[in-house]
Amino acid sequence: AQSVTQLGSHVSVSEGALVLLRCNYSSSVPPYLFWYVQYPNQGLQLLLKYTSAATLVKGINGFEAEFKKSETSFHLTKPSAHMSDAAEYFCAVRPPSNTGKLIFGQGTTLQVKP
């Protein structure tokens, strides 16, 4: 069975500071991994995804994530936070087969302080 854990339900950073949102997964096979963002009062948007190609994945809005098999992690980073990055972020995992369902983490709310 697959699972995903997001460490920290709330993260607060200052504008211009590094953003680091943590995600660890559990999977018996190399998974596909995803980050989604949900801005207030909106649905989710796909930020980026890892599907067994390059381990460093670049997404929209300056975000990137690195797949580290040895650490079973897929942390999301951005060098410099903007106020507009304040949102809830979800990590998700699924097996590479076309029958596997996506499993979401609990979500991390990012607060950006001026």
Next chain:
Amino acid sequence: DVKVTQSSRYLVKRTGEKVFLECVQDMDHENMFWYRQDPGLGLRLIYFSYDVKMKEKGDIPEGYSVSREKKERFSLILESASTNQTSMYLCASSLAGQIEPQHFGDGTRLSIL
């Protein structure tokens, strides 16, 4: 601009009512999804449809059914609403071959009294 549109942002219903949540997408996507979102639990898949009239149960299908008579429309039905179905409901879609959801609607916040 591509869109997934959910018919209601807020909905209040009574226990025992039959409730319909409607979702329409304009991207000609084959796959459509219904999730519910609860604080601290992330998103959980209720049902998934990969083609017209085709459906698969997700992780929490109990108390729900779905209908997909046309490619662009996917309806979620609460057969007899209960208070534990008070939640945010999100519809999503994606292309065939991409089984993870790509585009989401803005959600329907459903309250069952």
